[in-house]
Amino acid sequence: MRAALRRPDLRLALIGRTVSMFGDQALWLAMGIWVRQLTGSNGAAGLVFFFYGVPSLLAPLSGLLVDRVRRRPLLVCTEGLLGVAVLSLLFVRGAGQVWLIYAVTFVYGCAGTITASARSALFRTLLPDDDELASINGLMQTAQEGLRLVAPIVGAGIYSWAGGPAVAILDAATFAVVVTTFSLLKVTEPAPHPRTSHWRAEVGAGVQHLWRVVTLRQMTMAVGVALLVVGFGETLVFAVTTDGLHRAASFVGVLLTAQGVGAIGGGLTAARAMRRFGEARTVACGLALFAIGVAGLLVANLWPVLVGIAVAGAGVPWLIVALFTALQRLTPNELQGRTFSAVDVLVTTPQTISIGVGAGLVSVVDYRVLVAIMVVVIAACAGWLITRSASSAQPPPAVSRPIAGDDSAHAVV
Structure with missing residues (x-):
């Protein structure tokens, strides 16, 4: 680096x-x-x-x-x-x-x-x-x-x-x-590819590429399913603070700070994790860390909650950095924008849905039940992904790329 x-x-x-x-x-x-x-x-x-x-x-x-x-x-x-x-x-x-x-x-x-x-x-x-x-x-x-x-x-x-x-x-x-x-x-950037088909087919090319590349498909599926419950945490953090720890709602700021400190640690170690485990297994490990950390919210005691939320925070950069690095590495230049957008929609839409569902459920279901559901679903996604041998075995597609700063390749923009 x-x-x-x-x-x-x-x-x-x-x-x-x-x-x-x-x-x-x-x-x-x-x-x-x-x-x-x-x-x-x-x-x-x-x-x-x-x-x-x-x-x-x-x-x-x-x-x-x-x-x-x-x-x-x-x-x-x-x-x-x-x-x-x-x-x-x-x-x-x-x-x-x-x-x-x-x-x-x-x-x-x-x-x-x-x-x-x-x-x-x-x-x-x-x-x-x-x-x-x-x-x-x-x-x-x-x-x-x-x-x-x-x-x-x-x-x-x-x-x-x-x-x-x-x-x-x-x-x-x-x-x-x-x-x-x-x-x-x-x-130096390669010249953009001209349109070759109907605009609807062009828009869907990113999703098609995502589906064809097994590594990207498996990682996106695992993260997308996990995010169907991750959004519960946006509301549950208030329930954990007030009902579990019996603190004022403003104490949520302390928990979010602990999460942020953990996330900084996760960002600093994400590249090393990818070199050791590969991208797919790093995503799986990130999900596993998140599940383990969220399990700490089941304990109505300050220190397990602080440690748990920091561990969960550390897992987030691992899965984000590994997923989008794999996307960049395994996608040809002419599909980078559409594939990024496809992954973005497929992982943010489930999270948005789960935020709304969690906000509705927390008023009628004990928050510990929702936390347990989060742990089970996220851990299952991690376990499924880590067993996918193709996730770490598939080589990137052969794509020619210009070298940044090489004036002999295409025009300098």
């Missing part, structure tokens, strides 16, 4: 990505607080996250766009336009302009479906070496988990001190940094 980090192009990309993550996470909590203060409604505040999540349904179309243009210019344009959109929050003066916050949130979500798959594809071009790819993915996941502990506090603090417009200006400034870093990036 040290050799990769000595390359100016990769350092620029990492700086841009880190600044982008900080701005995003600083804005989200502040926007929810902003709407809550303007309207006095918790439901209205919750709609901020709803409007952000709805555009994920458009991810397959975004993936097609990513595969039809060069990724670096697409990122520059999308991030630049989003920075301008965020500045429209400066016109929010009262409850009558809450619709503007929702509109910006929706645009943010739409842009996110584009930038996520475009970044994934661009980083694969920057990192043709599989080992470097895994290490950098682990590094970025670690940075993301660390920023989750810091950025929301910074955003909420700035909001309390100077108001919502100040947070919007901060976020817009981070977009300016991102646009600058990616504009300065010198990377």
Whole structure:
């Protein structure tokens, strides 16, 4: 990884990505607080996250766009336009302009479906070496988990001190940094493939590739099924805090901090785990760690709960980094965007469903029953995946890739 980090192009990309993550996470909590203060409604505040999540349904179309243009210019344009959109929050003066916050949130979500798959594809071009790819993915996941502990506090603090417009200006400034870093990036990208079939078939090509590659199919199935219950945890953490530990609801912040510390550890060790176990077994181990950690929530005692939630947090980066590294490694360049979008939809949709189901069940079912269901289902997914011999045996498809920085391959963009 040290050799990769000595390359100016990769350092620029990492700086841009880190600044982008900080701005995003600083804005989200502040926007929810902003709407809550303007309207006095918790439901209205919750709609901020709803409007952000709805555009994920458009991810397959975004993936097609990513595969039809060069990724670096697409990122520059999308991030630049989003920075301008965020500045429209400066016109929010009262409850009558809450619709503007929702509109910006929706645009943010739409842009996110584009930038996520475009970044994934661009980083694969920057990192043709599989080992470097895994290490950098682990590094970025670690940075993301660390920023989750810091950025929301910074955003909420700035909001309390100077108001919502100040947070919007901060976020817009981070977009300016991102646009600058990616504009300065010198990377050779292959020419986009022209359309060869009907647009519906083109959109579905990512799912078809995902199904054909046994490794990706098995990992996506295991993670998708597990996420059908993982979303219960979004609500259960409050039940564990108040009913199990007999603490105030605000103590949830302590538990989430423990989870974040564990996730940082998981991010730091994810690449090493992949080198030792392979991608599929690392996903399985990540699921197993999550199941073991969640089991600690069954004990109505502080220390088992803290340790358990930290262990569960450590498992998340293992499965995320391994799954998406395998996706990048086993997918040809012309399908990177659509395959990323397909996996994204197939794993986030079950989680969204389980969040809603969990919120409904926790009021009528003892939280320990739901925790036990989570443990059983997630452990079963881990056990199923770890026994799939094909998951670690299938070689990547033969795909020619340009070397980042090699001006002899295609045009420099």
